[in-house]
Amino acid sequence: MVHQPYETLIHKSEAVDADAMVLGLPDVCGDQALEASACCKRPRGRPRAYDPDLVLKKALHVFWQKGFAATSLDDLVEATGVNRPSLYAGFGDKEALYLKSMQHYRQRISEQLDTVLCCNGQGDSLTTIVGRYFDIMIGTYTGQSEHPLGCAFMCTALNEAPQHESILEMLQNTIEEFDVRFERFFIDAQTYGCLSAQHDPKVLAQMIGGITANLGVRARAGASADELRLIAGNMTRMLFG
Amino acid sequence: MVHQPYETLIHKSEAVDADAMVLGLPDVCGDQALEASACCKRPRGRPRAYDPDLVLKKALHVFWQKGFAATSLDDLVEATGVNRPSLYAGFGDKEALYLKSMQHYRQRISEQLDTVLCCNGQGDSLTTIVGRYFDIMIGTYTGQSEHPLGCAFMCTALNEAPQHESILEMLQNTIEEFDVRFERFFIDAQTYGCLSAQHDPKVLAQMIGGITANLGVRARAGASADELRLIAGNMTRMLFG
DNA sequence: AAATTTTTGTGCGAATTGGTACAAAAATTT
DNA sequence: AAATTTTTGTACCAATTCGCACAAAAATTT
Numbered sequence: 341m342v343h344q345p346y347e348t349l350i351h352k353s354e355a356v357d358a359d360a361m362v363l364g365l366p367d368v369c370g371d372q373a374l375e376a377s378a379c380c381k382r383p384r385g386r387p388r389a390y391d392p393d394l395v396l397k398k399a400l401h402v403f404w405q406k407g408f409a410a411t412s413l414d415d416l417v418e419a420t421g422v423n424r425p426s427l428y429a430g431f432g433d434k435e436a437l438y439l440k441s442m443q444h445y446r447q448r449i450s451e452q453l454d455t456v457l458c459c460n461g462q463g464d465s466l467t468t469i470v471g472r473y474f475d476i477m478i479g480t481y482t483g484q485s486e487h488p489l490g491c492a493f494m495c496t497a498l499n500e501a502p503q504h505e506s507i508l509e510m511l512q513n514t515i516e517e518f519d520v521r522f523e524r525f526f527i528d529a530q531t532y533g534c535l536s537a538q539h540d541p542k543v544l545a546q547m548i549g550g551i552t553a554n555l556g557v558r559a560r561a562g563a564s565a566d567e568l569r570l571i572a573g574n575m576t577r578m579l580f581g
Numbered sequence: 582m583v584h585q586p587y588e589t590l591i592h593k594s595e596a597v598d599a600d601a602m603v604l605g606l607p608d609v610c611g612d613q614a615l616e617a618s619a620c621c622k623r624p625r626g627r628p629r630a631y632d633p634d635l636v637l638k639k640a641l642h643v644f645w646q647k648g649f650a651a652t653s654l655d656d657l658v659e660a661t662g663v664n665r666p667s668l669y670a671g672f673g674d675k676e677a678l679y680l681k682s683m684q685h686y687r688q689r690i691s692e693q694l695d696t697v698l699c700c701n702g703q704g705d706s707l708t709t710i711v712g713r714y715f716d717i718m719i720g721t722y723t724g725q726s727e728h729p730l731g732c733a734f735m736c737t738a739l740n741e742a743p744q745h746e747s748i749l750e751m752l753q754n755t756i757e758e759f760d761v762r763f764e765r766f767f768i769d770a771q772t773y774g775c776l777s778a779q780h781d782p783k784v785l786a787q788m789i790g791g792i793t794a795n796l797g798v799r800a801r802a803g804a805s806a807d808e809l810r811l812i813a814g815n816m817t818r819m820l821f822g
Numbered sequence: 823a824a825a826t827t828t829t830t831g832t833g834c835g836a837a838t839t840g841g842t843a844c845a846a847a848a849a850t851t852t
Numbered sequence: 853a854a855a856t857t858t859t860t861g862t863a864c865c866a867a868t869t870c871g872c873a874c875a876a877a878a879a880t881t882t
Contacts, residue, residue: 372858385858386848407740409650413840423861425842430859434840487743498801499648499740502728511802543815550791550816557794560739561752574784575791579819613828626828627878654870664831669871671829 367440368392370430392430393444395420400441404484404492408438408500408507439510445492446514452476457525461532467580470548474572477552481559482568490560494553515549522548535580544579551575608681609633611671633671634685636661641682645725645733649679649741649748680747686733687755693717698766702773708821711789715813718793722800723809731801735794756790763789776821785820792816 372383402411402419413434417424431437456472463469482488489495493514501508522545529535535544554575555568563571613624643652643660654675658665672678697713704710723729730736734755742749763786770776795816796809804812 384850388859405743407650409648410744426860489743490739494735494798495739498731498736498798501801502646502730503651515799515802543819546795546812547816547819550795553794553798554787554791557735557739558756560742561749561756571787575788578784578788625880629829667830
């Protein structure tokens with residue numbers, strides 16, 4: 341079996357990558373992937389000349405800047421330093437590579453949020469925690485380039501959603517994950533007495549989503565991190581202050 | 582002077598179209614455009630076989646669905662029924678046509694909002710007016726196709742902004758116009774006693790922007806008009822109720 | 823009716839696109 | 853060392869891309 345990224349062939353139109361992330365599956369589909377993750381012993385054939393995670397990071401940056409459709413394989417080859425057939429063998433076609441890059445992005449943010457978004461009633465106040473959350477998002481929205489790139493999901497995935505079933509599903513999963521995460525957070529906050537029972541956690545979560553969306557949009561339109569922090573602060577104060 | 586859409590050649594990287602809309606200039610650049618708008622007498626050459634506004638509307642629909650980059654001129658020719666050189670002569674290149682289509686979209690919404698977004702203290706309550714605003718937006722976000730297309734600006738213009746100066750500027754203008762409009766609305770509401778002086782109109786306007794963004798995103802991800810109305814209602818109640 | 827002006831429509835062409843065939847290379851296994 | 857397995861790199865292909873040249877068509881003006 342050579343040059344057959346079977347993973348993408350099978351799961352193409354399912355919410356693979358979301359599940360893959362949850363299950364911790366590798367996001368490379370070459371033949372070396374399985375054995376490499378199963379055991380530390382080096383696999384059989386010629387070793388891969390690139391670091392898959394680094395490639396995904398670099399690919400993400402191109403997609404983030406130019407969008408999915410306007411990013412050519414030549415762009416990706418140039419940015420990653422990996423030539424075309426290797427990209428193909430390792431990650432599947434352009435769409436699969438995009439999905440994996442976006443999962444990379446999603447997971448990176450997800451891990452950051454894990455360290456911050458936790459309310460057990462003993463740590464900082466709700467507004468402090470939410471403020472920290474916004475700082476993280478503002479950081480990713482403005483810190484990728486000299487020109488702020490905004491939210492990768494809203495700025496690139498939304499555009500493709502109607503034409504690419506798999507991207508639409510990833511988008512839906514991401515929104516759902518976001519909602520659930522914040523709903524749980526606010527429920528916890530209520531049980532630990534950090535938030536009055538008057539508030540509806542679901543609605544608050546959607547509110548956070550709206551503010552986040554606002555920040556992501558304004559960043560892409562050129563707003564600086566300082567401007568965004570000001571906006572986020574105003575919003576947070578209005579909601580909880 | 583034949584087949585020279587001079588308008589686009591000159592103003593390419595300025596915020597033409599935004600100004601053009603404000604000034605009421607025509608969004609066709611063929612040679613018949615000027616005289617046709619100046620006087621009702623028919624211009625000199627062969628008459629145009631298409632209705633410019635209808636073409637923009639049809640072009641918008643394609644851009645809205647597929648995004649700017651993934652929309653080919655063949656798509657546009659097929660959707661509008663106007664062949665390639667005529668599109669070119671009438672509207673300029675693909676980017677110019679996209680900009681004009683988006684201005685069409687923006688103006689259409691703007692006119693709808695004019696009829697609703699007015700607070701003189703004698704009509705309906707603030708929540709009623711805001712509710713009507715959201716109904717309009719939800720209508721445009723879900724009413725263009727069997728599958729909801731979301732917000733055309735967020736879903737397509739955001740994607741292109743870093744690569745196309747003119748699209749970025751249009752985006753900035755649109756955001757600015759939105760903010761100003763709602764800030765004024767809330768200031769009026771305060772002067773007429775419909776809104777307590779505690780609220781900051783600027784922050785409230787950004788809040789509305791956030792909620793709107795949220796709706797636009799969720800629509801593109803497949804949310805129905807009913808779901809969106811529920812969300813908008815919850816948000817509105819949290820802010821003003 | 824001839825001249826002029828503008829739009830239309832066919833058809834093309836240079837460039838770019840995504841994807842792949844195939845042999846060489848680099849590792850492990852026997 | 854020979855065989856096997858996997859990745860790499862060159863080169864290429866068919867399809868599509870955007871934009872335009874040029875003549876025919878349809879109107880007004882002289």
